[in-house]
Amino acid sequence: MTTWTSRLPFKSGTLLVQLVLLLFILILFSFLSPYFLSVTNFMNVLNQMVEVGLIAIPMTMIIISGAMDLSVGSILAFSAVSMGVAFERGYNIWVCVIFGLLAGLMCGAINGYLIARHRMQAIVVTIGMLVMLRGLVYVVNEGRPISGFPDSFYFLGQEYIAGIPFNAIILVIMFLIANFFMKKTRFGTYIYGIGNNEEVVRFSGISVIRVRFILFMLSGLFSALAGVFLVSRLASAEATSGTNIELDVITATLIGGTHIFGGRGSLTGTFVGLLIIVFLRNGLNLLGVSVLYQAVILGALLLLAVANKKISGE
Amino acid sequence: MKRILNVHEAPIMMFTILVIVLFSLISPDFFAIANFRLILDQNITMFIVAIGMTMVILLGGMDLSVGSVLAVTATSVGLFLSKGISPGAAALLGIVIGVLCGMVNGYFIAVRRIPDIIVTLATMYIFRGVAVGISGGTWMNNFPEGFRFFGQGTVASISFPLLVAILLIAVFIYLLKFTRAGRRIYSVGGNSSAAKLAGISVPKTKFMVYVLTGLLVGIASVIFAAKVGSVQASTAGNSLSFEVMAAVLIGGGSIFGGVGTIAGTMLGVLFMGIVKNGLIISKVSPFWVDATTGFLIILAIVINTLQRARQNKGKEGDLV
Amino acid sequence: MKKMTLAVLTGVLALTLSACGANSGNSPANNAGASSNDGAAASGTRTYFINPKSIGPAYWAAAEKGAIQAGEDMGVEVIFNAPTEADSSKQINMIQDMLTRKVSGIGVSPNDAKAVGPVFKKAAEQDVQIVTWDSDAPETDRQYYVAPATDEEVGELLAKTIGEEIGGEGQVAFMVAGLGSQNQIAKSDAAKAYFEANYPGIELVTMVASDDDQQKAYANAQNLIQTYPDLRGIIGFAGGEPPAAAEVVEQAVKAGTIEQGQIAITGIAVPSVVKSYIESGTIKTDIIWDPGKLAYTTVYILDQLAQGKEITDGMEIPNVGAVKVDGQNVFIGTLEVTSENVGSFDF
Numbered sequence: 001m002t003t004w005t006s007r008l009p010f011k012s013g014t015l016l017v018q019l020v021l022l023l024f025i026l027i028l029f030s031f032l033s034p035y036f037l038s039v040t041n042f043m044n045v046l047n048q049m050v051e052v053g054l055i056a057i058p059m060t061m062i063i064i065s066g067a068m069d070l071s072v073g074s075i076l077a078f079s080a081v082s083m084g085v086a087f088e089r090g091y092n093i094w095v096c097v098i099f100g101l102l103a104g105l106m107c108g109a110i111n112g113y114l115i116a117r118h119r120m121q122a123i124v125v126t127i128g129m130l131v132m133l134r135g136l137v138y139v140v141n142e143g144r145p146i147s148g149f150p151d152s153f154y155f156l157g158q159e160y161i162a163g164i165p166f167n168a169i170i171l172v173i174m175f176l177i178a179n180f181f182m183k184k185t186r187f188g189t190y191i192y193g194i195g196n197n198e199e200v201v202r203f204s205g206i207s208v209i210r211v212r213f214i215l216f217m218l219s220g221l222f223s224a225l226a227g228v229f230l231v232s233r234l235a236s237a238e239a240t241s242g243t244n245i246e247l248d249v250i251t252a253t254l255i256g257g258t259h260i261f262g263g264r265g266s267l268t269g270t271f272v273g274l275l276i277i278v279f280l281r282n283g284l285n286l287l288g289v290s291v292l293y294q295a296v297i298l299g300a301l302l303l304l305a306v307a308n309k310k311i312s313g314e
Numbered sequence: 315m316k317r318i319l320n321v322h323e324a325p326i327m328m329f330t331i332l333v334i335v336l337f338s339l340i341s342p343d344f345f346a347i348a349n350f351r352l353i354l355d356q357n358i359t360m361f362i363v364a365i366g367m368t369m370v371i372l373l374g375g376m377d378l379s380v381g382s383v384l385a386v387t388a389t390s391v392g393l394f395l396s397k398g399i400s401p402g403a404a405a406l407l408g409i410v411i412g413v414l415c416g417m418v419n420g421y422f423i424a425v426r427r428i429p430d431i432i433v434t435l436a437t438m439y440i441f442r443g444v445a446v447g448i449s450g451g452t453w454m455n456n457f458p459e460g461f462r463f464f465g466q467g468t469v470a471s472i473s474f475p476l477l478v479a480i481l482l483i484a485v486f487i488y489l490l491k492f493t494r495a496g497r498r499i500y501s502v503g504g505n506s507s508a509a510k511l512a513g514i515s516v517p518k519t520k521f522m523v524y525v526l527t528g529l530l531v532g533i534a535s536v537i538f539a540a541k542v543g544s545v546q547a548s549t550a551g552n553s554l555s556f557e558v559m560a561a562v563l564i565g566g567g568s569i570f571g572g573v574g575t576i577a578g579t580m581l582g583v584l585f586m587g588i589v590k591n592g593l594i595i596s597k598v599s600p601f602w603v604d605a606t607t608g609f610l611i612i613l614a615i616v617i618n619t620l621q622r623a624r625q626n627k628g629k630e631g632d633l634v
Numbered sequence: 635m636k637k638m639t640l641a642v643l644t645g646v647l648a649l650t651l652s653a654c655g656a657n658s659g660n661s662p663a664n665n666a667g668a669s670s671n672d673g674a675a676a677s678g679t680r681t682y683f684i685n686p687k688s689i690g691p692a693y694w695a696a697a698e699k700g701a702i703q704a705g706e707d708m709g710v711e712v713i714f715n716a717p718t719e720a721d722s723s724k725q726i727n728m729i730q731d732m733l734t735r736k737v738s739g740i741g742v743s744p745n746d747a748k749a750v751g752p753v754f755k756k757a758a759e760q761d762v763q764i765v766t767w768d769s770d771a772p773e774t775d776r777q778y779y780v781a782p783a784t785d786e787e788v789g790e791l792l793a794k795t796i797g798e799e800i801g802g803e804g805q806v807a808f809m810v811a812g813l814g815s816q817n818q819i820a821k822s823d824a825a826k827a828y829f830e831a832n833y834p835g836i837e838l839v840t841m842v843a844s845d846d847d848q849q850k851a852y853a854n855a856q857n858l859i860q861t862y863p864d865l866r867g868i869i870g871f872a873g874g875e876p877p878a879a880a881e882v883v884e885q886a887v888k889a890g891t892i893e894q895g896q897i898a899i900t901g902i903a904v905p906s907v908v909k910s911y912i913e914s915g916t917i918k919t920d921i922i923w924d925p926g927k928l929a930y931t932t933v934y935i936l937d938q939l940a941q942g943k944e945i946t947d948g949m950e951i952p953n954v955g956a957v958k959v960d961g962q963n964v965f966i967g968t969l970e971v972t973s974e975n976v977g978s979f980d981f
Contacts, residue, residue: 033735035734035735035736038734040734041731041734044730044731044734047730048727048730051723070556114612114615114616118616118619118620119619120615120616120619121563121568121569121570121615121619122569123376123559123563123569124559124560124563124564124569124611124615125612125615127556127559127560127611128560128608128609128611128612128615129608129612130556130608131604131607131608131611132604132605132607132608132609132611132612133605133608134604134608135601135602135603135604135605135606135607135608136605138600138601138604138605138813138814139601139602139605142601142813143601143812143813143814143815143819144814144819145746145747145748145749145814145816147748147749147751148748154752158752230723233723233752234722234723234726234746234748234749234752235748235749235751235752236722236746236748236749236751238722238746238749238814239813239814240720240721240722240745240812240814240815241721241722241723242723243719243721244719244721247435250435251435254432254435259429260429260431260432261429281727282731285715285727285728285731285732286731286732286734286735288713288715289715290689290715291689291715291716291717291718292443292446292447292689292718293443293447294443295439295440295442295443295718296439296440296443296444296447298439299435299436299437299438299439299440299443300436300440302432302435302436302439303422303428303432303433303436306428306429306432341861343860343861343863348860348891349860352856352857352860355856356853356856359849442718446689446690446718450695451689451690451691451692451694451695451698452692452695452906453692453904453906453907455877455907455910456909456910466885466888538849541852542848542849542852542878542881543852543877543881544848544877544878544881544907545848546690546691546692546846546848546874547690548688548689548690548691548718549690549691549846549847549848550847550848550849551849552845552847553845553847590853591853591857591860594842594854594857594858594861595857595860595861597839597840597861600813600840600841600842600843601813
């Protein structure tokens with residue numbers, strides 16, 4: 001046990017680099033753009049980061065456990081469109097939301113069943129699911145966007161409570177709950193354990209299968225939740241939504257210091273990583289910097305964040 | 315060891331045959347020489363890139379940047395051609411650029427020791443940005459007739475790019491199976507600390523593999539540009555890395571490294587190509603094409619895994 | 635610790651460099667940059683955000699030139715930017731960011747007509763002028779829609795062209811960029827309806843999607859020819875489809891699988907991209923409009939709105955000519971590219 005806990009984050013100040021980077025980005029853009037440092041802009045950014053943020057929670061856990069889920073974007077679209085189709089059939093919107101969440105949970109369960117129970121390689125299974133679910137989305141609604149949801153539903157993604165976007169509040173609460181689970185419960189310890197040494201965990205009589213299965217279910221559920229919030233924010237359920245979102249999610253997780261081979265990382269780090277990429281993108285947008293340079297800068301930053309961590313960490 | 319590897323590819327081979335039979339029953343046009351040539355022709359780029367990806371995955375790594383490298387190389391070849399550089403020289407320069415991209419990946423992975431997936435995720439963004447940047451947002455097209463040879467020419471009535479692919483496959487099968495460099499790749503992927511103890515330089519091996527992958531992607535992108543006839547920097551090779559990775563893993567490779575063969579990978583590429591071609595030839599509704607492709611990928615993996623589980627049962631006991 | 639401080643320092647330095655590098659590299663192009671911001675606001679210069687579906691395709695690159703040109707001609711600041719992929723959520727994030735920047739107007743080519751509704755509403759509340767171009771978002775707060783013609787008209791024109799070329803008889807296949815994209819659906823539906831109404835002899839065999847990937851479009855065209863040996867025509871509904879179809883047909887003709895002129899191709903494509911195929915006769919007619927003029931018109935209309943001037947039918951726009959205004963729609967008209975005039979286009 002001690003070997004695992006000694007590797008938990010926050011001991012050696014691994015987040016220092018990330019925090020300095022974030023602070024630096026904030027200061028830099030405050031100087032460069034007069035519009036950056038304002039409450040409206042910050043709330044705006046918070047509102048935009050919710051979908052990526054929600055998925056980043058289970059993704060961080062899955063990466064810590066030494067696996068990866070590439071199907072999240074397709075699960076997001078599948079749940080969103082399932083919800084839309086159910087709504088078109090005339091069900092109450094909140095019933096449809098539950099239906100969408102169940103759809104995501106089911107996709108996660110399929111992933112989990114194949115990966116945990118049958119020990120298939122997570123990357124391949126989730127690539128397969130990525131292609132298949134995206135295809136199913138087109139089957140379900142023939143690619144046509146679904147809209148016309150009731151106003152009460154738009155509350156989720158568009159309303160502000162005390163000047164703070166409602167969905168951002170949910171995101172922060174989710175992060176806090178998840179962080180608590182990762183740090184204070186046995187379940188969290190198991191996740192770190194599996195990432196460090198799966199065999200040892202198994203021999204200690206813990207069901208690795210169950211932990212992995214739950215993780216992928218969570219990933220499905222959170223992707224679906226992100227889908228619900230996205231539909232509410234955009235007022236439209238589209239077949240293309242969530243395309244390539246897995247790259248954003250993984251980038252945020254990795255910038256946040258989670259180790260790609262598992263065993264190390266933290267949700268706090270992921271949150272900081274998330275803030276880094278959204279503020280970077282927002283700042284560059286405000287300056288009118290072409291997205292081409294934005295991609296290059298993001299790539300360079302990723303290398304930088306991790307390269308520095310390697311030097312300081314080991 | 316060799317016997318196990320041979321058996322290793324059996325399930326996917328049988329599944330491929332099953333899919334072929336199925337498509338042949340559905341559509342009479344499928345089982346025809348012309349169509350098989352078409353399938354080979356459509357997947358040349360995949361075949362060549364997959365050789366590199368097999369080696370990367372053998373090391374236990376992953377290269378997400380291949381699509382972006384393809385875009386950079388193909389775009390720069392287009393630029394060279396439009397500047398009036400002769401087709402042969404432009405192709406060579408393109409391949410050199412591919413190698414350079416490989417060296418960038420290799421430097422960060424082997425020398426700076428940053429995990430593969432992070433480096434290639436970053437270079438995926440960077441190279442894509444560079445590709446669109448140098449293209450100025452315009453298409454590369456109207457290539458001279460001489461350049462078309464690399465994608466469409468024939469030598470002794472066999473398509474030139476196919477010959478290149480076969481040659482490369484043969485060379486790399488030989489390299490991996492019968493040379494020390496190839497053995498090193500397997501041992502580093504299988505157990506890198508043991509390889510280190512055995513005196514193998516892990517960074518050197520990794521660097522070499524990424525440079526070779528860059529070289530292969532360079533060659534593939536010249537063929538890609540010459541074949542398709544136009545290059546759009548922002549989308550060229552967009553989904554390439556995932557597709558090639560899936561092919562390697564369907565072909566029996568393991569994401570944890572040390573397991574897999576080039577022959578298996580080629581089967582994996584062929585399988586994906588057959589599925590994509592067969593679904594359209596069988597006149598499946600366009601909305602169902604992707605869904606069915608994904609389902610077949612998962613099925614292929616399931617079959618692979620069942621086979622592997624049966625093989626491993628004796629060794630590991632009933633852990634699962 | 636020393637090592638780490640050093641690392642952080644290099645990181646910070648590199649980021650500064652990259653940020654500044656990006657700035658200076660970009661500012662001449664869009665006349666923006668941080669330094670000019672305050673000055674611009676003080677002198678009352680208007681800023682417009684022109685937002686295509688994505689950055690990268692040749693079509694949008696041509697549009698960018700027109701938008702920048704319009705900015706120079708009218709003495710306003712134009713920012714032309716979009717995500718690298720045609721993704722509606724990323725597009726909307728970008729529009730929100732630009733609203734924070736307090737632009738005077740936005741010209742948007744929405745990836746999803748419904749999804750831009752909320753952000754347009756927000757823009758309207760801030761008194762920002764809203765114009766859609768290239769793709770429309772009806773039932774939103776947009777004031778005008780700038781287009782070559784309606785999607786229905788373009789779809790029908792394409793159907794008519796191919797119907798005439800193949801004599802109203804035979805199998806036709808559609809090639810689209812995305813099964814889910816609205817303007818593709820509208821155009822292909824219109825073409826399909828036109829066939830049913832006017833050419834009962836034409837059978838629409840299938841519709842294939844390339845997801846904007848050139849290689850996929852190319853493979854799709856190959857598969858079409860293989861699957862439907864009696865295929866007589868292909869309509870490509872987006873910029874990447876006609877050249878891919880033409881390339882495949884030319885190669886098949888060369889290989890002797892099909893005869894010259896057996897498969898007629900038409901579609902929407904930028905002339906420079908299909909020039910060689912039109913010259914060789916593989917594509918007889920290509921439908922296009924000048925994306926640069928479309929973007930120019932968008933900026934012009936935005937500027938008129940911002941100054942409180944009226945948009946009237948037949949109004950003369952410098953460098954573009956007279957435009958047709960029908961309700962909230964502004965049409966600049968389509969062009970037919972044939973072997974006779976293909977050399978005369980500069981985009």
